[in-house]
Amino acid sequence: MKKASHIHCKVIQDEVEAYFGIDKNLNIKSRKAELVRAREIYYLLCRKFTNASLNYLAASLNRTHATVINGIKNTEWFMQHDNVYVSDYKNLESVLNIKMATFGEADEQQKNNERLVYLKTRKAQINKEIRLLESFN
Numbered sequence: 400m401k402k403a404s405h406i407h408c409k410v411i412q413d414e415v416e417a418y419f420g421i422d423k424n425l426n427i428k429s430r431k432a433e434l435v436r437a438r439e440i441y442y443l444l445c446r447k448f449t450n451a452s453l454n455y456l457a458a459s460l461n462r463t464h465a466t467v468i469n470g471i472k473n474t475e476w477f478m479q480h481d482n483v484y485v486s487d488y489k490n491l492e493s494v495l496n497i498k499m500a501t502f503g504e505a506d507e508q509q510k511n512n513e514r515l516v517y518l519k520t521r522k523a524q525i526n527k528e529i530r531l532l533e534s535f536n
Contacts, residue, residue, distance in 0.1 A: 407499070408445050414494055415441045418487070418524075426460040427430055437463075438508055439470035439477075440488055446471065447492070490520045 416425050419437040426529040427434070438460060445451050453464040477484040 405434070407449050408456065410498055411444050411448060411461065411495060412441060414491060414498070418491055418494070426462075428461075433469075436477075436487070438515065439474040440484070440491060442467050442470045443474045443488065444488070444491060444495060448495055493517055494520070531535050 406483055415421075417424060418433050419433060421434065421437055423436060425441065429435075441460070442456055445456050448484070451459075453467045456462075456467045457464045474484065474488070493513050497513045497517055504522060
């Protein structure tokens with residue numbers, strides 16, 4: 400797959416924020432585990448889908464390039480040891496493959512399969528939110 404330009408890091412950031420339920424706050428100063436995980440997955444996805452430099456990724460979230468390097472290393476380690484990281488990464492990767500397909504070439508069957516995974520993921524997220532809201536009633 401041909402890598403897209405830097406402009407698409409914003410698309411990736413928006414998807415990561417939506418997936419983790421972060422309201423445009425991926426770049427806030429916080430060491431909460433869910434925010435750190437979201438940022439680390441964002442770095443790895445940007446490296447996969449774009450030609451963005453480490454400095455560009457760091458600047459996009461008000462961090463340093465060393466933080467990005469550490470985040471990528473952490474994510475690679477967690478991907479080997481934590482199924483939650485793998486699941487989150489694969490779900491987001493699938494969503495982004497659908498979005499990025501408009502910037503590259505992908506066959507129709509692959510788009511349909513990725514769309515199906517995306518819709519199943521969204522359905523699971525919505526059902527989880529419904530259960531959470533029902534628990535308050």
